[in-house]
Amino acid sequence: MPEESIPFLSLVSQHQPIGREVEEALMRVYTSHWYVLGHEVDAFEKEYAAHNGVNFCVGVGNGLDALTISLLACGVGAGDEVIVPAHTYLATWLAVSKTGATLIPVEPDEFTCNVAPAGIEPRITARTKAILPVHLYGQACDMTAIASLADKYNLAIIEDNAQAHGSMWLKTKTGSWGKANATSFYPTKNLGAMGDGGAITTDNEAVARFAKQYRNYGFEVKNMAIHQGVNSRLDELQAAVLRIKLRQLDLWNDQRRQLAVLYLEQLKDTGDIILPLSDKEAYHVYHLFVIRTQHRDALKAHLAKKGIETMIHYPVPPHLQKCYEHLSFRKGEFPLTEKIAETALSLPLWPGMTPSQVARVCDAVRSFF
Ligand SMILES: *Cc1c(COP(=O)(O)O)cnc(C)c1O
Numbered sequence: 001m002p003e004e005s006i007p008f009l010s011l012v013s014q015h016q017p018i019g020r021e022v023e024e025a026l027m028r029v030y031t032s033h034w035y036v037l038g039h040e041v042d043a044f045e046k047e048y049a050a051h052n053g054v055n056f057c058v059g060v061g062n063g064l065d066a067l068t069i070s071l072l073a074c075g076v077g078a079g080d081e082v083i084v085p086a087h088t089y090l091a092t093w094l095a096v097s098k099t100g101a102t103l104i105p106v107e108p109d110e111f112t113c114n115v116a117p118a119g120i121e122p123r124i125t126a127r128t129k130a131i132l133p134v135h136l137y138g139q140a141c142d143m144t145a146i147a148s149l150a151d152k153y154n155l156a157i158i159e160d161n162a163q164a165h166g167s168m169w170l171k172t173k174t175g176s177w178g179k180a181n182a183t184s185f186y187p188t189k190n191l192g193a194m195g196d197g198g199a200i201t202t203d204n205e206a207v208a209r210f211a212k213q214y215r216n217y218g219f220e221v222k223n224m225a226i227h228q229g230v231n232s233r234l235d236e237l238q239a240a241v242l243r244i245k246l247r248q249l250d251l252w253n254d255q256r257r258q259l260a261v262l263y264l265e266q267l268k269d270t271g272d273i274i275l276p277l278s279d280k281e282a283y284h285v286y287h288l289f290v291i292r293t294q295h296r297d298a299l300k301a302h303l304a305k306k307g308i309e310t311m312i313h314y315p316v317p318p319h320l321q322k323c324y325e326h327l328s329f330r331k332g333e334f335p336l337t338e339k340i341a342e343t344a345l346s347l348p349l350w351p352g353m354t355p356s357q358v359a360r361v362c363d364a365v366r367s368f369f
Contacts, residue, residue, distance in 0.1 A: 005307030006348050006357055009188055013352025014252060018244050025240040032236075037216070040239035047246055048199060051166075053173045054181075056208035058200045059234030060215045063162045063184020066198035067095030069232070070180035071130065073200070073210040074156040076101050080129035082158075085115040086319060086334040087341075088134045092160050093318040095182075096132065103327070104128070105319060107336045111277040113137065113290070113344075117145035124149070130156040135164035135174045137313075138190065138256070138287035139278060143169040143177045158182065161201070165191040166253045168283035180207045185242060190256070190287050191249050193238040252351035256286040259349055259358055263289055266362035271295070271369030274343075288313055292343040295368075300345055302368045308361055311346045 015022070029040060041059050049057035060066050076082060078100035084092055086105035096103050104123050109116040114136050131150055133141040150157045157178035161167075165183060167174045175181040183189075185197035200211045210227075213220055218229025264275055274292040278284045290313060293299055300310050317337045319329035332338070347361055 003307065003360065006309065006361060008309040008311050008346070008348050009350045010352070011187070011192075011350070014245075014248070014350070018248065021244050022241055025244060026237060029236045029240050035236050037233055038236050040236040040243065041234050044234070044239040044243045044246070045199070047243060049201060051173075051246060051249070052201045053176045054201045055203045056201070056205065058202075058208055058211040058215065059239060060198045060200065060211070061232035061234065062196040063160075063182060063186060063198040064091045064095055065215070065230065065232040066182035066184065066200050067091065067132075067158070067160060068098045069211050069214050069230075070158045070178075070182045070200050070202075070207075071095055071099045071101070071132075072214065073180045073202075073207040074130055074158060076129050076156075076158075079127065081125060081127045082129060083115075083120055083123055083131045085132075085134050085136070086337040087113060087115075087317060088136065088160070089162070089314060090318050090321060091162070091184075092132060092134050093324070101129065102127070105329075105334060105337075107334055108340065109142075110336060111274075112139060112141075112279055112282075113276075113340055114139060114141040115146075117142050117149065120146070120149055124153050124155070128153065128155055130158050132158050132160060133178075134160040134162075135167055136288075137276065137290050138164050138167055138285040139276075140164065140167050140169035140174045140282045140284075142279065142281075143172075143174075144281070147177060156180070162186070162189060162198075163287040164285060165189065166249050167285045170281050171283070175201045176203070178202075179204055180211070185238065190253060190285055191242065191245060194241050195238060197234050197238045197242065198232075199234065253285040255351040256349060257284065259353055259355075260284070260286045260289055262355055262358045263347065263349075263362065266359065267291065267365060270366050273365070273369075286349060288346045289349045290344050290346050292340065293345065294343060296343050296345050299365065299368050303361070303364055306364045308364055309348060312344060313346050315341055317341050
């Protein structure tokens with residue numbers, strides 16, 4: 001009998017136990033006849049702020065908008081420079097571009113793949129306004145080093161926390177280190193909605209106020225706009241689902257961490273594989289389990305043949321995207337970033353994945369080498 005295939009991600013075991021509760025919540029919103037910016041969004045914002053250890057949370061339409069609004073709330077605009085990771089998801093860069101600011105990319109640390117703090121200081125100029133660390137794969141950046149640079153040069157930190165809900169650096173949640181912090185509730189994230197969603201978290205009251213106005217046309221009070229804002233509101237149905245899923249987040253992150261331990265044990269000393277490295281100060285929530293190998297494409301094909309789905313995060317780095325052609329970045333300009341793009345492979349990992357499924361993936365990986 002052929003073995004059952006293993007998807008990259010399955011939501012079944014997360015959604016099944018809360019199905020009844022979600023159904024009730026969706027019906028509650030349906031029969032309330034109030035669908036945008038109401039009780040559910042208010043309640044979710046309070047609950048997510050508390051979970052994140054901050055005073056304020058503002059729900060928005062998606063992660064990209066959360067990033068853009070965070071930057072704007074910190075006064076970032078044309079003429080400013082923002083330090084960004086060279087190795088990140090495209091959305092991080094797009095948000096900076098949308099404000100009119102200049103992207104200053106910095107190479108990652110070879111082992112964590114997060115931005116290397118040592119690379120930041122040489123890129124700081126009189127125009128630098130902000131540092132935008134991205135907690136990639138679920139692991140916090142070195143926030144001790146980044147916070148001390150921000151302090152020294154009087155820069156704002158704006159975190160991209162889209163992959164790291166519940167993650168920590170030195171026991172302090174990511175999404176609470178910056179002046180304004182952005183996250184996404186895209187369905188595949190550690191905390192995912194049933195569609196698009198995002199949020200800004202902050203301890204800064206002015207940032208929270210700006211975000212609340214900006215997401216809703218820039219209205220200060222009804223029909224009185226003080227910014228040329230956007231329409232980017234978290235809706236009531238998404239907020240109702242997120243409230244239920246938030247209560248499971250710590251448990252699900254714990255399950256991710258246990259699966260990662262199994263992967264790390266079973267893939268030790270396999271071929272030329274570089275396993276993900278966890279910083280000892282970081283509480284890694286393994287949004288992704290990313291290995292690296294020179295034989296990435298062949299390994300991906302080998303696993304596919306065995307019914308195991310894998311993904312690449314990300315095959316084309318932002319500086320080599322056609323949309324940034326006008327910035328004239330060269331191939332080879334960010335060699336570490338390009339090397340990661342050529343060698344990274346994300347293995348299946350989701351809360352509820354079984355140890356025997358992990359073992360099957362590991363057996364299949366070892367059989368390749
Ligand atoms: C998912 C993601 C985003 C964008 O989120 P959307 O909700 O899809 O706009 C931004 N940054 C990172 C690192 C992400 O993983």
